[in-house]
Amino acid sequence: MASRPMTAWDKMAAWSRRNLPTREAMERSRMLRPVAHRVLAPELWRFTRRSVPRGVALGMVAGILFPVGQIAIAALIALPFRANVPVAALVTFITNPLTTPFILFAAYQIGAWLLRSNAAAVAQPVAEAATGWLQWLRDAGPNLILGLLVITVVSALVGYGAAALGWRLWIARKWKTRHERD
Known part of the structure; x- marks a missing residue:
């Protein structure tokens, strides 16, 4: 039986298998040790x-x-969402x-656009001392925080939808190859 060439899905799956954290690595993590019994529950790794x-x-x-x-x-x-821990x-x-x-640049721009803030705060901390940096942080902080929240929500929704669609396509491909063999 001839092997088929690797598709983009196969390459992505192989990369994920190589880079997914193992249960053993999570078990050794000092930060997770207090809740390791919950994080390492088998249903969270399926x-x-x-x-x-x-x-x-x-x-x-989180990222x-x-x-x-x-x-x-x-x-x-x-844990509370019963999500796949390695993913x-x-x-x-x-x-x-x-x-x-x-x-961060996109977050600042989105926040500035949503808050209608036109302050040129992007280059200021490079040229000024510590007090200027704090002033910049006070001025740019709301733009950055709002932009990060928007990017987080949008990327989480897009990621959820893409993963759900990818899962459906992967299962459909498996069913198709199974029926072609029969």
């Missing part, structure tokens, strides 16, 4: 049509809103040193 989109959405929330400890936070907020942890990598500046 890949189901409901838990995977929840994990994607919660991973987006965008929290600058530190994103994987642990994603694992913790996955939530993996999706937090949406923010990394390459994407974070773009996300």
Whole structure:
């Protein structure tokens, strides 16, 4: 039987398998040790049509809103929502040193647009001392926070929808290949 070429779905699945956090890695985490018995519950590690989109959405929330400890936070907020813990942890990598500046810039622009703020606060902290930085933070803070909230909600909804659609397409493909074999 000839092997078929790898599709984009196959490559994405292989990358995910390589990068998904393992139960053992989560068990060794100092931040998760107090709640490890809950985070490591088997039902939170099963890949189901409901838990995977929840994990994607919660991973987006943790990845965008929290600058530190994103994987642990994603694992913790996955508990009450019965979301897939490894997927939530993996999706937090949406923010990394390459994407974070773009996300923050877009968040500031969205917040400034929604609040109708025209203050040119983006370049000020580079040129000014610590007191100027605090002034910039006071001026730009509301724009940035509102923009981050908007980006978080939109990306969580889009991520949930894309994961749910991807799950349906994956199952449909499996059924199609099963029926073609019969």
